[in-house]
Amino acid sequence: MKQGPGLLFVVSGPSGAGKDTLVDALLARSPQLRYSVSATTREPRPGEIEGQHYFFLTREEFERRREAGAFLEWRDYNGNLYGTPRDYVEQTVAEGYDVIMKPEVNGALAVQRAYPAAVLIFLVPDRFSYLGERLLARRTETNEEIAHRLEIAHQEMEFIRSFDYIVINEQHRSEEAVEDLAAVLHAERFRIHRYTDDRLRSVEHT
Ligand code: 5GP
Numbered sequence: 707m708k709q710g711p712g713l714l715f716v717v718s719g720p721s722g723a724g725k726d727t728l729v730d731a732l733l734a735r736s737p738q739l740r741y742s743v744s745a746t747t748r749e750p751r752p753g754e755i756e757g758q759h760y761f762f763l764t765r766e767e768f769e770r771r772r773e774a775g776a777f778l779e780w781r782d783y784n785g786n787l788y789g790t791p792r793d794y795v796e797q798t799v800a801e802g803y804d805v806i807m808k809p810e811v812n813g814a815l816a817v818q819r820a821y822p823a824a825v826l827i828f829l830v831p832d833r834f835s836y837l838g839e840r841l842l843a844r845r846t847e848t849n850e851e852i853a854h855r856l857e858i859a860h861q862e863m864e865f866i867r868s869f870d871y872i873v874i875n876e877q878h879r880s881e882e883a884v885e886d887l888a889a890v891l892h893a894e895r896f897r898i899h900r901y902t903d904d905r906l907r908s909v910e911h912t
Contacts, residue, residue, distance in 0.1 A: 713805075716824050717887070720858070732888060742794055743791070750762050768780075834860075873886045
């Protein structure tokens, strides 16, 4: 039963952990879940669609929006700017839908500060070394960019303990990681503090 505002889920973790694939799979099976499309100044990769994968902005436009307070959080990642549009998240949650986003780790922690009720999930591969292998296999970055992403990944791992959940995306078993993520989303709906006092009273006394 859908009631009141939706929940905010933040799936983070190092580049190459499988956030894109797992969140896509989750969205395909969860009608109540909406994806928050981020804005970025990075160049689109082949196959990426404006408004679906990202809102691709010039640096000037990104900075203009940032000054206007349009981003709930934003970060410089590997020389490009990335930000979460505030309006979409606030409106969609107010309509009662759950929202999922996948920022890098500092962005996730900024969301947690702005919305303490957000649920933070850290996604990692079962071995750190798989990150590099996955980034190489997808062939979307130069070797130099991959090296830098791995350096950032090392730093990001330090923040695991600030998250609410960890999901381990084991090599060749991503369906299990999707199940684990779905279980987290499902269970979060039943936390006592998400129910209004009126709703609790109605089950107590009727
Ligand atoms: P990519 O260039 O691979 O699409 O993304 C690079 C990193 O930026 C990834 O770790 C991704 O999760 C992160 N990212 C994507 N959108 C946002 C956002 O809106 N805010 C923040 N802080 N990071 C983002």
